[in-house]
Amino acid sequence: MIRLGICNELFEGWDIEAVCRTVKGLGYDGLEIAPFTLAPRIDELPADRRRELRTIVEDSGLETIGLHWLLARTEGFYLTSPDPLVRQRTGEYLLRLAEATRDLGGSLMVLGSPKQRDLLPGVGLDEATRYALEVFRRIMPSIAGMGIDLCFEPLAPSETNFINTCAQAMELVRQVGQPRFKLHMDVKAQSGEAGTTVPDLIRRYARDAGHFHAQDVNLRGPGMGDVDFRPIMRALVESGYDRWVSVEVFDFSPGAEETARQSVACLRESLKAATAGA
Template sequence: MPIEVACHLNVLVPDMAEPELGRALRTLADLGYTAVVLPPIDPDSAPLGEWAAVFRDHGLTPITIAGQAPGADVSSADPVEQERGAQALRRMVEATAALGGDQMNGVSYGLFGRAPTAAPAGAFERAAAQLGAVADHAHDQGVAMTFEVLNRYETALINTAAQARDFVAASGSSHLRVHLDTFHMAVEETDMVGAVQETAPVLGYLELGQSGRGALAGGVVDVEAVVRAAIDAGYSGRVGLEAFSRSVLTAGASDLLAIWRETYTDGAALAAEAIELVRKAEAG
């Protein structure tokens, strides 16, 4: 079976509004993608049933993104805030299942954004314990839970593949998996290929993002080498495409992600090129 390839919806469109959503999903399905990563959604107000039908009609599996918020943070020293954070994650697990999804990614171990100081003592262990329990719950619901490793400018808690492996071990869960993104790895890893190979046993999502956030063919990341390394190490999970351009994203999302430039103008063309690169790497 060929490896499954996913694409972040924001490569093509800024949000989940129709008719753009349907057109984007049709484009991805025609290109051979089998899954689509959604932008953040509110599980309490989103039309989950309606969206589930749209994904089903296009033959694409949705992948959700789960995060934390001030006052609802699994890494907090406050047990009440920890529980609120865990509750938010469990709610997103339920929403993922309702959408017909089988995977939940995201920065689920703490707050997104550059911290003014190093991670507080105990935050790593607190977050790991909470995520381990949520991952076990998610598994029972048919949802695989991953957590994304970010660079130092977006979190102080987990920046490297080695830290992510330690986090999985500390979680006590056999179901929690790592989400590696080559955009962040280009900042933090001295040996990206080696990091992918060492993480393969607990890798749940390999995301391909180029150093400039645009097309995968141009930048410091050797995309083909990374994909081949993962496959050679026994990884058989999904490979995903992520790229952002200010001309596609909403202004708010662009500001949040520090996307100040128009890194590309044709998301469909970028997605077509990306899946060809993955298939070429897969073929060896």
């Protein structure tokens, strides 16, 4: 069954108890967390604070979905660096993020982080792919052992030049060859794929996806722009996707609570129409 969540960076500056109370009151099921909202680096977040945060989320009636924006606002990490020490550090930090995800009660991580995967000067696509595969193949047994899915996000060429389409991401998934290494899908990112539509991509790939982000291409929440979410939610239902749909926005100007309110209303109505016609 599809459940609805929201990403916490929208509520920048809010107390975590207030975030959870508001999100639950609006009708969401889960909270997805950006690590930089908890600490400058995730390994600086003490174990007792992790337990406290998990308790706060669960006591509010929500579930921690997992972490996203994994490498944002960090330094020294790069997935496709030709330097083996940089790749080793990056893999080790992804393991620390997986430990935090587990400690917080989450079950997945979304790896977008476009500026930590761009092709560096002199590094071609095939070489960068080998570097990324080396990192993922080394860390995935441990991440899988923690019960965590690592979901790789294809992003538009305007954001990165490494893995831009669902087809490319699925080839990476195939080459990693670990069941808990999965595709991540996103309305804004998939809207940039030429020659197709978001519903068509969902029907083709969503059954294999580990996670899904919802937002309008105008960077605001569902229902706050021109994107029609009814065919998107219908395609998710028809594809057999039965995991989280999280609201992730980039334009916070309408305000956190209003954005969260309009987004969940749009997704709930669209999901209701999709299931009624299923």
